[in-house]
Amino acid sequence: MSSVSVIVPCYRYGHFLAQSVGSALNDQDGVDVRVLIIDDASPDDSAEVAKKMAADDPRIEVLVHTENKRHIATYNEGLLEWADGDYTVLLSADDRLAPGALTRAAALLDAHPEVGFVYGHPVHYTDGGPIPAARTSVRGWTVWPGHEWLERRFKAANGCITSPEVVVRTKLQQQLGGYDPALPHSGDIEMWMRFAAHADVGYLRGVDQAYYRVHAASMSKTDFSGQLDDLRQRAAAYDAVLQRCADQLPDAQAMADTVHAKLARQALWRAARAYDRGRTALVPVDELVGFAAECWPDYQRLPEYRGLSMRRRIGPAVMPYLQPLILSAFAHKGREWLWWKSWRRRGI
Incomplete structure (x- = not known):
């Protein structure tokens, strides 16, 4: 037994x-x-x-x-x-x-x-x-x-x-x-x-x-500033694995590129969604963009960055009203603008 x-x-x-x-x-x-x-x-x-x-x-x-x-x-x-x-x-x-x-x-x-x-x-x-x-x-x-x-x-x-x-x-x-x-x-x-x-x-x-x-x-508590901490903690976890398990990961560089680009995209998407939801005063948009730049130097070529740039041009006052139309347009073009996956962490 x-x-x-x-x-x-x-x-x-x-x-x-x-x-x-x-x-x-x-x-x-x-x-x-x-x-x-x-x-x-x-x-x-x-x-x-x-x-x-x-x-x-x-x-x-x-x-x-x-x-x-x-x-x-x-x-x-x-x-x-x-x-x-x-x-x-x-x-x-x-x-x-x-x-x-x-x-x-x-x-x-x-x-x-x-x-x-x-x-x-x-x-x-x-x-x-x-x-x-x-x-x-x-x-x-x-x-x-x-x-x-x-x-x-x-x-x-x-x-x-x-x-x-x-x-x-x-x-x-x-x-x-x-x-x-x-x-x-x-x-x-x-x-x-x-x-x-x-x-x-x-x-x-x-x-x-x-x-x-x-x-x-x-469930009722929304910590917008915690979005950046979440991303930083995840990045640190992946970097720790890459460092500690380097001998077991022959494709470590490719894996590092994959996760860093993904984290950059997630940060930019969160920044973009702050415009969609009228929360630019609460969400640390500039810090999220800075994190994306740290993760992926080519962040400005990512589709999420182009979407964020468009939202910035439209402005936070108007964007919440146009958001359904813009998201639908991008979805029609096959763009991945509806990506969002909740990632709950207990207090650990």
Whole structure:
């Protein structure tokens, strides 16, 4: 029977622990699961809640910080110092696993020793709202060569994983290390790509592997200045992979060109959309253009830059009214002006 170590970092989320930990211990047939709850010096009763759970279930352990170490140090403490199962999961206290998620992931990892980590579809749901029923019947799985999966990420220039849906081979995790403290908001992207440079990647098709809780407060908060920080953090993550995994990436320069051009296009598109939506006073347009120039010296030849230049000529006062007509015209010409992919990052 395969064993799974589940680390549950917690800060002021003690009221979610029963759901989160319960999802890892219940309805996970055929795997031996142990859970470590790490309370990062919560100012509420989270530590007491965790200790009560551990007293009632020998599969649960608790570690309480006397001082707040923040998320990266807390994650790595569990991943690199405590986990000793065949496979490892990092599960935030406000998220939960789907029924059978560990069973399905362990089956793929058992069958494919070349796979370093496996993931599946996460269900996003709003805090306080109904929780959709998870799909639990596997339609099959896909195993990508690590470099192929990595190239896809460089072409997309964004993450495709939220986090709770990932199960990692513990040996690989501890061999390659954990989250990079220099990447507080994109350390997960960098880590998955670092793993893919050394191992293959598995994906479970047709099933839901985890529930990702979207807090209502975060849904109503729009941080326009954070758009630039998001791009910079992603660029730093990709550059870190290129540097650290250079020996495993014979086509590193081509991959660097691909992701830098893509990030430049995304920055210019965000700047253009600020005109479309009448938000030029809120969105750091000039800084986004500056970031594009840093990423891709030839940024002025990109189609997104031409679109931004056109919007600047029209002006921010008129552009929101003309935006539907202009977008339709470009779509008719086959231009990719409707590109926008949300990239949510939790506070990591």
